[in-house]
Amino acid sequence: MSTRVAISRCNTYQFDEVKKSISEVISNSDFPIVKNKKVLVKPNILSDSKVETGITTNPVIIEAFIELLKELGANDIYLGDSPGLHTASFDAHNCGLKDVCQRTNTHWVDFTKDPIDHKIGKYLLPMANIINEVDVVISVSKFKTHQLMYATGCVKNMFGTIPGINKSGCHVKVPSRNGFAELIAEIYRESKCCYGLMDGVMGMEGPGPANGNIRKVGLILGSSDSYLTDSAQATIMGYRIEDIPILMAGKRKGYTHLEPNYPLLSANELIIKDYKRVAIGKEKAVPALIKSTLMKPFHNLLIKKRKTPEFLADKCILCKRCVDICPAKALHIENNLIILEKNLCVRCYCCHEMCPKNAIEINE
Ligand code: SF4
Numbered sequence: 248m249s250t251r252v253a254i255s256r257c258n259t260y261q262f263d264e265v266k267k268s269i270s271e272v273i274s275n276s277d278f279p280i281v282k283n284k285k286v287l288v289k290p291n292i293l294s295d296s297k298v299e300t301g302i303t304t305n306p307v308i309i310e311a312f313i314e315l316l317k318e319l320g321a322n323d324i325y326l327g328d329s330p331g332l333h334t335a336s337f338d339a340h341n342c343g344l345k346d347v348c349q350r351t352n353t354h355w356v357d358f359t360k361d362p363i364d365h366k367i368g369k370y371l372l373p374m375a376n377i378i379n380e381v382d383v384v385i386s387v388s389k390f391k392t393h394q395l396m397y398a399t400g401c402v403k404n405m406f407g408t409i410p411g412i413n414k415s416g417c418h419v420k421v422p423s424r425n426g427f428a429e430l431i432a433e434i435y436r437e438s439k440c441c442y443g444l445m446d447g448v449m450g451m452e453g454p455g456p457a458n459g460n461i462r463k464v465g466l467i468l469g470s471s472d473s474y475l476t477d478s479a480q481a482t483i484m485g486y487r488i489e490d491i492p493i494l495m496a497g498k499r500k501g502y503t504h505l506e507p508n509y510p511l512l513s514a515n516e517l518i519i520k521d522y523k524r525v526a527i528g529k530e531k532a533v534p535a536l537i538k539s540t541l542m543k544p545f546h547n548l549l550i551k552k553r554k555t556p557e558f559l560a561d562k563c564i565l566c567k568r569c570v571d572i573c574p575a576k577a578l579h580i581e582n583n584l585i586i587l588e589k590n591l592c593v594r595c596y597c598c599h600e601m602c603p604k605n606a607i608e609i610n611e
């Protein structure tokens with residue numbers, strides 16, 4: 248198991264600077280052999296937002312990375328993702344990746360086409376067929392906070408291999424933070440991802456992953472152990488690694504040792520003291536291992552301690568995206584207002600992620 252996490256400075260999305268920085272990162276972090284291989288690059292698209300919102304992996308990062316993959320001899324390169332509300336016509340136009348595919352002759356993959364069921368723990372979940380057809384899978388995530396999981400990156404990015412609306416249903420299957428983190432760890436493993444690259448040139452702070460504020464971080468990170476890429480991110484944001492549920496789930500399951508070493512810049516010397524983090528919930532008082540075993544009967548109580556979302560009528564445009572994504576069917580529209588049935592809500596915050604107008608707040 249690799250321990251190397253490479254972190255390189257990159258202050259702008261200027262193509263040559265980005266390419267040089269990614270090249271430095273992959274040269275120092277046990278990058279997989281891609282020569283004569285079929286490679287899937289999985290960016291974080293989330294909701295196909297415009298580039299300037301900073302929600303999605305920047306297209307310059309993807310284009311520079313694809314160019315490097317070609318220089319390393321990759322045979323066929325595929326690019327794909329599936330937002331929570333995947334429409335039939337989805338082609339990653341807004342986030343700039345459709346153009347990248349055209350410019351670089353990369354194949355765009357529709358994850359909703361003929362997905363294959365995978366046994367993941369006790370669940371049968373559909374996953375994008377392409378992961379069975381390529382030799383190398385690479386996660387290219389975005390440096391962002393996350394309202395439910397605090398900080399997410401390359402590991403959770405592979406949740407996107409579960410097509411469209413099937414993702415939100417997972418929150419009902421495992422509504423607790425730790426339960427969901429363990430499911431993400433299993434999905435990541437099943438995705439066969441073998442490298443995690445992160446776009447940290449511009450990050451997101453505050454209520455991420457979609458409604459936070461853009462903040463310059465000026466870094467690109469990478470490791471063949473995506474948990475280590477994400478642990479470096481969490482450290483730079485100012486979190487304690489033991490507070491990040493997905494990282495601890497990976498460690499409990501033996502998928503990572505979480506013992507990074509830094510051949511280039513060290514995350515410990517890059518901590519941004521005033522980075523606006525999502526506050527750690529009350530669940531942190533119970534050690535993770537106890538939570539995942541002895542505390543199982545109390546998970547529902549822990550969930551109810553989390554805040555329900557608040558809907559701001561003055562910002563809402565009644566687009567109905569929150570209603571459509573809600574896996575618990577806890578939302579409906581009445582008299583031109585979004586109505587939440589609190590007893591049904593599992594506090595997954597999918598509605599918050601999908602809202603295009605910042606009209607949902609989670610005051611945790
Ligand atoms: S997603 Fe946001 S803007 Fe759309 S209906 Fe829901 S609260 Fe309103």
Ligand code: SF4
Pocket residue numbers: 556572573574575576577578587591592593594595596597598599
């Ligand atoms: S209302 Fe929002 S937070 Fe509650 S279950 Fe639905 S999507 Fe999740």
